[in-house]
Amino acid sequence: MSQKPKPLDETESARAWWGKELRNWRNVRRLSTRALGEKVHLSATAIERIEKNERSCNAALAGLLDDALMAGGALRRLWRFVEEEADRDSNHADNRAAHPDEDRFTAQATGMLATNPLVHSDRSLSPVERRAFLNLGLxxxxxxxxxxxxxxxxxxxxxxxxxxxxxxxxxxxxxxxxxxxxxxxxxxxxxxxxxxxxxxxxxxxxxxxxxxxxxxxxxxxxxxxxxxxxxxxxxxxxxxxxxxxxxxxxxxxxxxxxxNWHLRATAYNWRARHAIWCGAPDAGLTHAGNGLVRADLLSAREQSMLHNARARAWARMQNPREVLAAIGQSDDAFSKAKAGEDVVWMNYYDEAQHYGDTGHAAFDIALLPGQSSRMATDRLQKAVDGHTEAYVRSRALSRTKLATLTMATGDPQQAAAVAHRALDEVGRLRSKRALEDVKDLRKASAKYARKAEVAELRRRISTTVLA
Incomplete structure (x- = not known):
């Protein structure tokens, strides 16, 4: 019987945390320590000791392990925390030798930061605090x-x-x-x-x-x-x-x-949209709800924006009833918007943006059983028609979604025409979100691949956009 792996305590240090993430990635890829070791010319024992923080590693080896596990740069990025901790420990040791009375806290900040709690030295953190410090994402x-x-x-x-x-x-x-x-x-x-x-x-x-x-x-x-x-x-x-x-x-x-409640609303809107995209619609719904905590202090457009985030979260959870309710709340709020009442950064949220955001939420439920694609199609088209040259990415995203939906609902000729215009704009961008939508368009076009106009579209996607 194989021995159960030793539990790893990621709160011990950044290096220990990195070792545990290495083991997690190895398990995700279903590789043994021996199989991973062969990829980077190390023994199984060496890999195991790195995971347990019993053997040294360095940035170069961390990069090789990231590549071997196809971690997409995650282990490379995490290694920065190991290096930062090493720098802090080195500075801490130097400062402690020079100032033995300052063992637990760094110097008091000046200016605005002087009103905040002192920043704790890494050695003064409890295990729970250390985990929180190490994981910016949480x-x-x-x-x-x-x-x-x-x-x-x-x-x-x-x-x-x-x-x-x-x-x-x-x-x-x-x-x-x-x-x-x-x-x-x-x-x-x-x-x-x-x-x-x-x-x-x-x-x-x-x-x-x-x-x-x-x-x-x-x-x-x-x-x-x-x-x-x-x-x-x-x-x-x-x-x-x-x-x-x-x-x-x-x-x-x-x-x-x-x-600043207006900036807070914007922050939570983006946190919601990011979480939803990353596959955490529950977290996205929570962020949108946090943004609406004091809706009475927000403008009509800000409320509409956050209801859109709610709609998109519900859409990812395939709950059409809640999606339509949230879109209705967004529409109602937007109808009350008044000129000049918003902070300057909300200027982007015009009618085209509103139709685009609600159209994206409607898109996510359009092909569910018993649902109509009409709302999504109409709203995405209004967004495309309304976006100016200042918002090329927004227009490209809406146009790509419109082409995908048109293709999925059985009009490949029209879909191809819309798609080519979308690709004209996607080709001008450096947007991985836009490229991801193009991949979805290509999948939707597969069943019409023998049609000449669709075959040409698929060639263009493969050779000029996703190449």
Whole structure:
């Protein structure tokens, strides 16, 4: 009889946590320690000892193991926490030698952070706290202090921060958010947004540790939180899901510290949409509900936006009755929207966006038994017709869904015509969400593959879009 594997305590250290994740991935791939070892030229014993945190590993080996297990970069990204912990332990040891009285806490922060709880040294955390700290995706301590989000960001040369936060500094952060959001809508989250945004957030987040006049604190937190949310939404579009989770959680923290209900609603909307996409509609429904906790403080468009998130969660759970109810609530809220009542970042939520969001929810139930595709088709078409050139990705997503639904309901010729226009726009994007929808379109077209227009469409998808 085989011996039961030793239970692993991931709370011991980041390295122990990484070892447990290695074992989890190995089990998911149904590989023995020997089989995995052969892939990276190690013995079964060596793999077992790495999993138990009894043998050293390094970044290069972590990368080889990630490739061998087809973990999609998950183990590589987790290894950053191991390196960060090693750096913290090294700094902790140096500081303890120089300042023996400062064994349990880091130095008191200045500026706005001085009003927050002290950031605990890693050695002072309980096992439960340590788990929360290590796992950004679950919030915990990472949701309480912006200093813990440094693991999300590359080590870049940081420009000097001002000694005191000024209105101009906050305006720069706002401008960065607006620019990045515009690029994201035009090009998708995987292009220029991903390559240019990290340094901006490093600088913006650094402002939270600078002395800030009391009257500017809320504005600063709102601006930094908005930038984090824009980046989180872009990371989601690029399928950098760990980064998306951390950034959106940080954005929520900023919104709540600023007591900004409008930013909070936006943060929870994106957290809901991200969770739903990642296969957790229950969590998405909870996030949408959290966003609506004080609906009386939100604008009509914000309420409509969050009801759309609820509709999409219910759709993924294949509950048509709740989907239609949520769409009805969204429609009712949107009908009460008034010009000029929204914060600037809600400008995107116009009639086209409303029809697109509700159309996507209707799409997810359109082909269920007893359901009609008419609502989804009508709303997606209105979205396509209404989106301007500033929202290429939104239009491409709605047009691809429309083509897929048209194909699935038996009109391949019309579907192919719509699909080619969608592919014209998808080809301009760096959006993995858009590519995922194209894959669904290709699957829907399989039963008509012998028709000339569909065969040509499938060739185009294979050679120019998914290549």
């Amino acid at each position: 919030g915990g301590l990472a949701a309480l202090a912006p200093g813990t989000f440094t693991d999300l960001l590359p080590r870049l040369g940081q420009p000097p921060l001002p000694k005191v936060v000024r209105p101009d500094d906050i305006e720069q952060v706002r401008a960065a958010s607006a620019t990045l959001a515009s690029w994201d809508n035009l090009y998708g989250g995987g292009g220029i947004v991903r390559s240019s945004s990290a340094g901006q957030l490093i600088w913006a987040k650094g402002l939270l540790g600078v002395n800030c006049p009391t009257e500017l604190e809320s504005e600063l937190l709102t601006a930094v939180g908005r930038l984090a949310i824009v980046m989180g939404a872009s990371a989601f579009d690029a399928f950098e899901h760990d980064d998306a989770t951390g950034l959106l959680t940080f954005g929520t923290w900023c919104a709540e510290q600023a007591s």
